[in-house]
Structures are given as structure tokens and as C-alpha cells.
Amino acid sequence: MTPAAIEKDCTSKMSKAVEFLKQELRGVRTGRAHAGLVEHIKIVVASYGSTMELRELATISVPEPSTLLVKPFDPGTLKDIEKGLQTSSLGITPMSDGKSIRLPIPPLSGERRQQLVQQVKKMAEAQKIAVRNARRDANKAIEAEEKGKTIGEDDAKEAKDRVQKATNKFEAEIDGVVSAKTKEIEEV
Numbered sequence: 001m002t003p004a005a006i007e008k009d010c011t012s013k014m015s016k017a018v019e020f021l022k023q024e025l026r027g028v029r030t031g032r033a034h035a036g037l038v039e040h041i042k043i044v045v046a047s048y049g050s051t052m053e054l055r056e057l058a059t060i061s062v063p064e065p066s067t068l069l070v071k072p073f074d075p076g077t078l079k080d081i082e083k084g085l086q087t088s089s090l091g092i093t094p095m096s097d098g099k100s101i102r103l104p105i106p107p108l109s110g111e112r113r114q115q116l117v118q119q120v121k122k123m124a125e126a127q128k129i130a131v132r133n134a135r136r137d138a139n140k141a142i143e144a145e146e147k148g149k150t151i152g153e154d155d156a157k158e159a160k161d162r163v164q165k166a167t168n169k170f171e172a173e174i175d176g177v178v179s180a181k182t183k184e185i186e187e188v
Contacts, residue, residue, distance in 0.1 A: 003142060003151055003159035010138035010163055014170040017130040021174060024123050025181050028116055033068045033105040035060040043084035045077055057081060068103040075099065108185070116185050124178040128171055135167040 026036035039055035054060065058072040058081060070085075072078050082101055085094040095102045108116070139160055146156040 001141060001145060003145065003155060006138050006141045006145070007159060007162055007166070010134050011166050011170075013134035013137075014131045014166060017127045017134070018170055018173050018177070020130075021123060021127040021177060025120060025177065028120055028123075028181065028185070033062050033064070033066055033103075035062065035068070037090065037105075038068060038070070038085065038088075038103065041084060041088045041090075043077075043081055045080045047076055047080070054081065054084070066105045066107075068105065070094075070101040070103065071099070072101075113185050117182050120178055120181050120185070124174050128174055131167055131170045131174070135163055138163045 027040055035055075039053065039060055041054045042051050043054055043057055044051050045057065054070070057074070057077050058070045061069045061071070063069050070081060072081055078096060078098070078101070082094050082096050085092070085101065085103065090103075092103050092105065095104070142151075142156050142159045142163070145151045146153065151159070
């Protein structure tokens with residue numbers, strides 16, 4: 001494997017870690033209502049005999065800044081959706097009118113905001129570890145190529161330097177995403 005291929009694979013893994021973090025953070029609650037809060041919640045649908053994401057079962061809209069409205073495509077799944085929302089980690093009690101479900105998003109307390117900031121930081125650290133693991137794997141692959149005499153010592157050093165620069169870039173990107181989300185959470 002050439003150093004360029006190793007680097008490409010490494011940056012691909014690092015990029016996926018950042019994208020995963022961005023997706024995870026969409027589900028972290030802020031003071032405002034948005035569909036990303038609930039669209040990935042898994043709902044067990046007994047009549048279908050499977051587990052599906054909420055966005056596959058209903059339309060999710062934001063009629064007011066502090067309310068989400070969930071309208072099931074199939075009215076028979078309303079009870080399953082309601083049950084799934086109650087058992088989710090959101091901590092919001094759904095209100096059903098027989099056709100749709102309203103989710104009132106209460107304002108966050110200062111203590112809850114701090115808990116969410118800590119949760120975001122833990123998520124970010126997990127993805128930083130994934131980025132560092134990609135760097136470790138790339139460095140091992142470069143060292144193996146160097147031992148196999150397919151690349152020279154100078155080329156191996158340069159490749160490792162480029163991998164480290166990529167690591168720094170992706171860690172900085174993760175920090176940027178976290179600071180933006182933290183600012184959004186702390187906004188009253």
C-alpha cells in the first residue's frame with residue numbers, strides 16, 4: 001500500500017468520525033424545537049413487526065418555536081409512536097389528540113444546560129479517540145511499509161507528518177463543532 005493510499009484511508013476514517021459527531025449532536029436538545037431532536041428516535045411498531053426511526057413513520061414539523069408536531073403517515077401507528085416518545089431519553093411527555101402528537105419543549109434549566117454541555121464534550125472526546133485511532137493505524141501501516149522496504153525512511157517520516165497534520169485538522173474541526181453546539185445550548 002502506498003503512503004498516499006494509507007493517508008487517504010486515514011483521512012476518510014477521520015472525516016467519518018467528524019460526520020458521525022455532527023449527526024449525534026443533532027439529537028442533543030437545545031432551547032429551541034427542531035425536527036432533529038426526535039427524527040432518529042427508534043419506535044417499535046407492533047403492527048409492522050419491526051423497529052423504525054420516527055422520520056420513517058411520521059412528518060415532524062415545528063408549528064411554534066417551543067413545540068414539535070408529529071403526524072403519523074399511518075394512523076394505526078399513533079399509539080406506538082406515543083409510547084416510543086415516552087420511553088425515549090428526551091424527557092418530554094407527548095400529548096396526543098388522536099390524529100397527531102404535540103411535544104412541548106420546555107425551556108432548559110441552568111443545571112440541565114450544564115449536563116448537556118458535558119454530554120456533548122463526552123461525545124466529542126469519543127470521536128477524537130476515533131481520529132487518534134485512525135492516526136495510529138495509519139502510522140502502523142506506514143511503519144510496516146518501511147520495514148518491508150517498499151518506501152524509504154524519509155518518505156515514511158513525511159507520510160507520518162502529513163497524517164499528524166490531518167489529525168490536528170480533524171481534532172480542531174471537532175473542537176469547532178463542540179464550541180458551536182455549546183454556545184447554542186447555553187443560549188437562553
